[in-house]
Amino acid sequence: MGHDMLMVGVDGGGTATRAVLTTRDGSGIGYGVAGRGNPISAGVEQAIDAVREAVRAAVASSGRAMSDVSVIVACLAGQTASGAGAELLRVRLGEDGFSGTLGFESDLLATYFSGTAADSGYAVVSGTGACAIRVEGGRIVATADGLGWLLGDRGSGYWIGQRVAKAVIRDLDDAGPATGLTPLLLEAVGIDPFGIRSPGAEGRPVALEQLVAALYARAPIVLSSFAPLAFRSVDDPVAADILRRAGEHLADSLVAVLADRGPLVIGGGVLSRPGPVRAAFHRRLGDGAVREVVPVDDGAVGAGLLAMRAGGCPIAQDRLGRLAETVAHVRRSLVHDPPPRASGAIL
Amino acid sequence: MGHDMLMVGVDGGGTATRAVLTTRDGSGIGYGVAGRGNPISAGVEQAIDAVREAVRAAVASSGRAMSDVSVIVACLAGQTASGAGAELLRVRLGEDGFSGTLGFESDLLATYFSGTAADSGYAVVSGTGACAIRVEGGRIVATADGLGWLLGDRGSGYWIGQRVAKAVIRDLDDAGPATGLTPLLLEAVGIDPFGIRSPGAEGRPVALEQLVAALYARAPIVLSSFAPLAFRSVDDPVAADILRRAGEHLADSLVAVLADRGPLVIGGGVLSRPGPVRAAFHRRLGDGAVREVVPVDDGAVGAGLLAMRAGGCPIAQDRLGRLAETVAHVRRSLVHDPPPRASGAIL
Numbered sequence: 001m002g003h004d005m006l007m008v009g010v011d012g013g014g015t016a017t018r019a020v021l022t023t024r025d026g027s028g029i030g031y032g033v034a035g036r037g038n039p040i041s042a043g044v045e046q047a048i049d050a051v052r053e054a055v056r057a058a059v060a061s062s063g064r065a066m067s068d069v070s071v072i073v074a075c076l077a078g079q080t081a082s083g084a085g086a087e088l089l090r091v092r093l094g095e096d097g098f099s100g101t102l103g104f105e106s107d108l109l110a111t112y113f114s115g116t117a118a119d120s121g122y123a124v125v126s127g128t129g130a131c132a133i134r135v136e137g138g139r140i141v142a143t144a145d146g147l148g149w150l151l152g153d154r155g156s157g158y159w160i161g162q163r164v165a166k167a168v169i170r171d172l173d174d175a176g177p178a179t180g181l182t183p184l185l186l187e188a189v190g191i192d193p194f195g196i197r198s199p200g201a202e203g204r205p206v207a208l209e210q211l212v213a214a215l216y217a218r219a220p221i222v223l224s225s226f227a228p229l230a231f232r233s234v235d236d237p238v239a240a241d242i243l244r245r246a247g248e249h250l251a252d253s254l255v256a257v258l259a260d261r262g263p264l265v266i267g268g269g270v271l272s273r274p275g276p277v278r279a280a281f282h283r284r285l286g287d288g289a290v291r292e293v294v295p296v297d298d299g300a301v302g303a304g305l306l307a308m309r310a311g312g313c314p315i316a317q318d319r320l321g322r323l324a325e326t327v328a329h330v331r332r333s334l335v336h337d338p339p340p341r342a343s344g345a346i347l
Numbered sequence: 348m349g350h351d352m353l354m355v356g357v358d359g360g361g362t363a364t365r366a367v368l369t370t371r372d373g374s375g376i377g378y379g380v381a382g383r384g385n386p387i388s389a390g391v392e393q394a395i396d397a398v399r400e401a402v403r404a405a406v407a408s409s410g411r412a413m414s415d416v417s418v419i420v421a422c423l424a425g426q427t428a429s430g431a432g433a434e435l436l437r438v439r440l441g442e443d444g445f446s447g448t449l450g451f452e453s454d455l456l457a458t459y460f461s462g463t464a465a466d467s468g469y470a471v472v473s474g475t476g477a478c479a480i481r482v483e484g485g486r487i488v489a490t491a492d493g494l495g496w497l498l499g500d501r502g503s504g505y506w507i508g509q510r511v512a513k514a515v516i517r518d519l520d521d522a523g524p525a526t527g528l529t530p531l532l533l534e535a536v537g538i539d540p541f542g543i544r545s546p547g548a549e550g551r552p553v554a555l556e557q558l559v560a561a562l563y564a565r566a567p568i569v570l571s572s573f574a575p576l577a578f579r580s581v582d583d584p585v586a587a588d589i590l591r592r593a594g595e596h597l598a599d600s601l602v603a604v605l606a607d608r609g610p611l612v613i614g615g616g617v618l619s620r621p622g623p624v625r626a627a628f629h630r631r632l633g634d635g636a637v638r639e640v641v642p643v644d645d646g647a648v649g650a651g652l653l654a655m656r657a658g659g660c661p662i663a664q665d666r667l668g669r670l671a672e673t674v675a676h677v678r679r680s681l682v683h684d685p686p687p688r689a690s691g692a693i694l
Contacts, residue, residue: 040563078560080548106549133549142550144522147559150567151513166498175491175603201427202453202480203489203604212494213425216387220497220567256522257550 005070007311009303010051011110012037012076014128019054020304020327021062026319028327032057038077044085052092066097073103073307075110103310108133110299115265117317124254127268128224130156132253144256149221155249161226163242172208179238184229189214234276247280264290301327353416354658356650357398358457359384359423361475366401367651367674368409373666375674379404385424391432399439413444420450420654422457450657455480457646462612464664471601474615475571477503479600491603496568502596504617508573510589519555526585531576536561581623594627611637648674
């Protein structure tokens with residue numbers, strides 16, 4: 001043991017953090033999962049904990065030791081090597097027995113390299129948040145949106161979920177069209193849909209007051225959990241309109257960073273499947289703007305490639321292929337991380 | 348002492364809570380102020396504390412005792428007599444020596460009756476939040492918007508402040524027009540505007556990253572504190588457009604509840620002064636929709652009238668006039684509550 005160089009790439013996502021342990025030749029030999037790892041939405045401390053836990057799990061799953069790892073690259077939203085959490089993560093990983101090199105990359109770049117080894121191209125990621133990037137020379141050179149739920153993320157799961165909530169409120173308030181989203185949302189938040197039009201105080205139905213109170217009792221970002229209600233209601237005109245506008249917003253974000261033709265990697269559940277969002281996205285984008293479209297489940301494989309790059313192994317298509325295949329194999333052998341699509345979750 | 352019936356009306360506002368102590372004939376003989384009293388934005392516990400403190404201050408300012416008070420009416424957003432906080436407030440006021448009747452009304456109705464004694468009419472309130480109501484027979488019978496910062500409040504101080512932030516982000520990101528709001532907002536959040544275009548990571552200027560981080564470090568509702576930047580920039584096309592749209596949203600909310608002609612009471616700082624919001628509001632509304640427009644500073648006097656009504660004294664124009672005059676007199680005598688306009692705050 002310990003005779004070859006091992007590297008770990010970590011993709012800190014909004015709902016889960018994934019770590020890939022790889023050899024120099026691009027064989028994924030370990031894999032680990034932990035909780036929320038986005039320093040912006042989950043907080044720096046929680047993201048650091050998730051990175052540590054995922055790394056330890058990946059190393060443990062391979063039967064190797066932390067001291068065998070020479071490079072760790074953490075792909076985290078907004079985190080830089082000089083950021084607040086960088087030194088803390090270094091210390092914590094040191095406590096776990098790691099004495100190698102720690103690097104940082106963007107989680108968006110990890111998503112990009114999960115789908116292509118091309119050193120120039122694009123990624124559009126729409127999960128809980130939404131962002132478009134242009135990659136040149138293996139680095140992000142332009143970014144559109146990705147501004148978070150409060151200031152942007154147009155076309156994201158949050159954006160869709162918030163529009164679902166607003167559409168249902170307008171329906172209940174007689175201020176907008178009736179929609180099949182209304183009984184679905186009321187059920188989702190635990191409000192009895194029986195007699196939803198019965199009048200309450202101040203000229204509004206009881207269900208409206210209950211819904212507004214229920215939504216404010218949750219964290220704002222939880223609105224993203226209502227996006228699947230729109231995907232379940234594509235025949236409903238109100239839901240279809242929300243999904244169409246989401247696709248258009250995502251296309252607009254991509255257009256804002258477009259230059260030369262290149263591959264487009266699609267991350268996150270909103271755009272990953274055929275349907276109204278994807279159709280509106282391509283309609284708005286037009287033909288010829290991108291060379292190929294590659295959907296990916298997450299940024300785990302790309303994080304592994306970025307760790308290999310940091311360890312001196314340039315990113316190349318054959319390495320991506322080998323890593324993706326071996327990681328998929330290791331992943332299937334671990335019961336605690338079912339493939340994202342099978343779970344029915346879209347985010 | 349204690350030979351006549353005293354009543355206290357309390358207006359729980361988003362930034363301050365005001366209590367008026369009145370006699371049966373409508374003479375304001377006591378006045379008290381406390382902190383945030385909106386149970387939805389400040390939380391039920393904090394609102395209850397603010398109501399208690401304002402009531403105690405009002406009673407103390409008159410030299411009377413809590414046991415002399417026979418009726419208290421708390422005008423609070425979303426609070427009903429059967430609501431979670433009602434029993435707790437009853438218990439707390441009992442501990443303070445109150446053994447009379449406690450009633451609840453909407454804070455919006457308190458604003459309405461601060462401006463008119465007419466039993467039918469309208470109020471549009473736009474401060475931190477935004478709402479329109481129709482009053483008939485002295486009760487609120489229809490409400491538009493008032494859905495809070497996350498789900499509505501279009502045309503509110505929060506709405507304006509969020510648009511200011513988004514416009515500045517678009518400017519810094521080269522995704523929208525340049526605006527004079529940019530240096531104002533950067534200064535307001537403590538970012539050095541020197542070299543604001545200098546490039547940072549991922550193809551974006553350093554100032555953009557700093558601004559986004561600074562905004563997420565604050566509570567979302569704090570965005571409302573940037574609304575005054577738009578009011579200071581009425582000659583800037585971007586700011587003027589935001590203010591115009593705010594006025595139109597407020598007019599749309601009023602139109603949604605309009606029926607017969609009636610007086611219109613205007614509460615909150617966004618619409619209270621002449622300027623682009625007010626102009627757009629009236630342009631959108633058209634002539635003849637409302638009978639007269641009465642701006643009010645807050646809901647204190649109306650809360651006092653509602654307390655009198657609960658004590659058996661019907662609301663009438665002469666009582667409103669007397670109460671407004673005497674409350675203004677008591678208020679001027681208290682150094683701790685300068686008139687809202689003089690402070691320069693708009694919310």
